[in-house]
Amino acid sequence: MYSIETKSLTKSFGDLTAVNDVSFSVEKGEIFGFLGPNGAGKSTTMMIFTTLLKPTSGKALIAGFDVMKDAKHVRENIGFVQQETTVDEYLTGRENLLLQAKLNHIPKNEINKRIDEVLELIELSDKQHQAVVTYSGGMRKRLDIAGGLLHHPKVLFLDEPTVGLDIQTRRKIWQYIKKIHIEFDMTIFLTTHYMEEADNLCDRIGIIDGGKIQVIDSPQNMKNALGNEIISLVIENNDNHDLFLAELNKIEFIKKINDENLKLILFTSNGTEVIPKIFQISSDLGIKIVTLSLTQPTLDDVFISYTGHEIRDDKSKFNRKIEHAKMKRLRA
Amino acid sequence: MNSIMYDTYTIFWRELKRYKKSRSGVLIRLIQPAIWIIVVGNIFSETQPLIQSVGFEGEYIEFMAPGVIILTAIFTSIFGGVNTLWDRRYGFMNKALTSPISRSAIALGKMAAISLIAALQASLIIGIALAIGVTFPNPLMIIPIMGIVILFSLGFSGISVSLAATAKSQETFWGMINLLGMPLFMLSPALFPLELLPNWLAVIAKLNPVTYTVLLVRELMTGVSEGGVPIWISIAVLFGFVVAMVAVTSYVFTREVNKPF
Numbered sequence: 399m400y401s402i403e404t405k406s407l408t409k410s411f412g413d414l415t416a417v418n419d420v421s422f423s424v425e426k427g428e429i430f431g432f433l434g435p436n437g438a439g440k441s442t443t444m445m446i447f448t449t450l451l452k453p454t455s456g457k458a459l460i461a462g463f464d465v466m467k468d469a470k471h472v473r474e475n476i477g478f479v480q481q482e483t484t485v486d487e488y489l490t491g492r493e494n495l496l497l498q499a500k501l502n503h504i505p506k507n508e509i510n511k512r513i514d515e516v517l518e519l520i521e522l523s524d525k526q527h528q529a530v531v532t533y534s535g536g537m538r539k540r541l542d543i544a545g546g547l548l549h550h551p552k553v554l555f556l557d558e559p560t561v562g563l564d565i566q567t568r569r570k571i572w573q574y575i576k577k578i579h580i581e582f583d584m585t586i587f588l589t590t591h592y593m594e595e596a597d598n599l600c601d602r603i604g605i606i607d608g609g610k611i612q613v614i615d616s617p618q619n620m621k622n623a624l625g626n627e628i629i630s631l632v633i634e635n636n637d638n639h640d641l642f643l644a645e646l647n648k649i650e651f652i653k654k655i656n657d658e659n660l661k662l663i664l665f666t667s668n669g670t671e672v673i674p675k676i677f678q679i680s681s682d683l684g685i686k687i688v689t690l691s692l693t694q695p696t697l698d699d700v701f702i703s704y705t706g707h708e709i710r711d712d713k714s715k716f717n718r719k720i721e722h723a724k725m726k727r728l729r730a
Numbered sequence: 731m732n733s734i735m736y737d738t739y740t741i742f743w744r745e746l747k748r749y750k751k752s753r754s755g756v757l758i759r760l761i762q763p764a765i766w767i768i769v770v771g772n773i774f775s776e777t778q779p780l781i782q783s784v785g786f787e788g789e790y791i792e793f794m795a796p797g798v799i800i801l802t803a804i805f806t807s808i809f810g811g812v813n814t815l816w817d818r819r820y821g822f823m824n825k826a827l828t829s830p831i832s833r834s835a836i837a838l839g840k841m842a843a844i845s846l847i848a849a850l851q852a853s854l855i856i857g858i859a860l861a862i863g864v865t866f867p868n869p870l871m872i873i874p875i876m877g878i879v880i881l882f883s884l885g886f887s888g889i890s891v892s893l894a895a896t897a898k899s900q901e902t903f904w905g906m907i908n909l910l911g912m913p914l915f916m917l918s919p920a921l922f923p924l925e926l927l928p929n930w931l932a933v934i935a936k937l938n939p940v941t942y943t944v945l946l947v948r949e950l951m952t953g954v955s956e957g958g959v960p961i962w963i964s965i966a967v968l969f970g971f972v973v974a975m976v977a978v979t980s981y982v983f984t985r986e987v988n989k990p991f
Contacts, residue, residue, distance in 0.1 A: 448828045451990055470830060478828040484821030486744070488751035500740040501829040503733070529751075545825075 401585035407456035418609035431600035440589035477546035498545035536567035593697035627669035737831035741839020797920025810844030811890030837983035848883035888975030924957035
């Protein structure tokens with residue numbers, strides 16, 4: 399049985415389709431990441447999985463239960479850590495966990511044991527009786543995550559778990575997530591727009607853009623598919639542009655070319671052999687190369703190769719519309 | 731059923747914890763009713779003959795003290811729901827909604843907590859009233875009076891929680907609250923006897939649950955029944971109001987929080 403299974407999941411807000419015909423499944427015990435820019439449909443998908451939104455059409459099963467027909471059972475089997483930290487500032491760390499335990503119907507005689515257990519895991523035992531208002535951002539996030547796994551859910555949902563945290567704190571949170579995964583053998587589903595995070599944590603990644611899944615694979619496979627090197631070159635405008643591209647495509651080591659007008663990105667192997675060939679072709683066609691660089695592929699490059707734009711690139715009209723709808727919903 | 735009680739208590743516990751940690755608000759919220767009882771109570775002291783004309787023998791301030799106790803309950807409970815908006819904005823609501831507790835329990839827990847807080851505020855106002863010379867013929871009556879305040883606030887907080895769940899913005903919420911709070915207070919015998927109201931106003935006042943609550947508290951506090959409303963009718967109206975508000979609020983709250991915010 400899969401921990402998460404969706405079939406043609408679609409969610410529209412009016413004429414805007416935030417999640418468009420998404421089908422995939424997540425194995426039990428997997429750490430699965432949804433990677434995409436703001437407005438790609440990550441949070442909407444997660445809200446459907448956590449029963450906060452009803453899909454317009456399609457199906458989603460969480461731990462075997464239908465999010466539409468059996469929401470109560472879904473809720474009993476999930477932990478949800480939201481993007482914003484939601485711990486109560488006025489309560490102490492322990493009181494926050496106590497509240498979480500009660501919300502999730504943990505048997506009375508188990509509550510204290512469970513709280514001690516997670517406090518130890520996130521290394522907050524010594525601060526547990528202080529009001530959360532005195533905690534740092536990273537500590538709050540840890541407490542929030544602890545609250546999500548207190549009841550040993552089958553599936554833990556983490557929505558952008560490290561957004562807004564500094565890089566050291568981010569790494570620390572990753573360590574905790576890995577620790578949780580090993581200790582409780584949970585399926586973890588997370589969304590992120592940090593490449594490094596997806597690369598670091600996830601067994602498999604789904605790249606989502608414009609409400610559609612572009613590709614699902616392990617980070618390593620994705621990078622390998624691009625070859626092991628990337629050549630970026632900037633050329634001057636020339637009438638022979640298309641011819642130049644056609645010639646480059648003939649080079650056997652080049653697997654894929656992204657043409658961003660005057661900036662070309664070549665996914666390749668044997669980069670050192672390819673470069674002289676590029677110079678040869680360009681001089682034959684009279685094309686002037688402004689810059690050229692050779693790098694190792696990162697998930698960033700994977701992302702660009704599937705979506706045609708960078709992850710930070712929020713300029714498309716689609717994204718702005720989603721953001722607008724989101725802001726309208728959030729307005730308080 | 732057992733689980734809804736447990737869940738309601740969980741939310742009730744959380745709301746009270748939060749209230750306890752924000753104690754500075756307690757005194758601030760007492761200022762307004764204190765001003766009413768001290769300032770208005772004395773400004774209108776010369777209206778004693780009017781009050782006496784409907785059979786009330788005491789001072790004006792003794793006549794209006796029950797009104798101010800209910801004023802405290804009205805405003806504490808009608809403002810009480812505002813944190814529902816914060817909860818939705820800052821994620822606690824989503825946390826609760828994705829846990830197995832029922833939606834109604836969230837609303838009921840909030841209402842129960844607000845009503846207890848309102849009763850606490852009202853008891854402080856009773857203290858102020860005693861301090862400035864209002865007397866109780868029978869001090870034991872404070873117990874049923876507190877019971878009435880708790881019941882009334884439970885019902886009244888339902889208005890606030892429902893509005894907060896429906897309103898998408900602070901502005902809408904506060905607008906609605908202002909639209910409702912003062913008129914409901916004014917259209918009751920809190921400050922002047924029902925008999926002295928013009929007919930058309932008296933008719934409106936008799937549709938207002940605040941009216942019956944004020945009459946009940948006044949009867950228990952001063953021993954004078956007024957307005958020609960038998961005590962059992964007042965009690966029946968109060969209970970009816972509370973039951974209706976609990977039902978309506980559970981329904982409205984559940985419906986509203988299931989919509990995306």
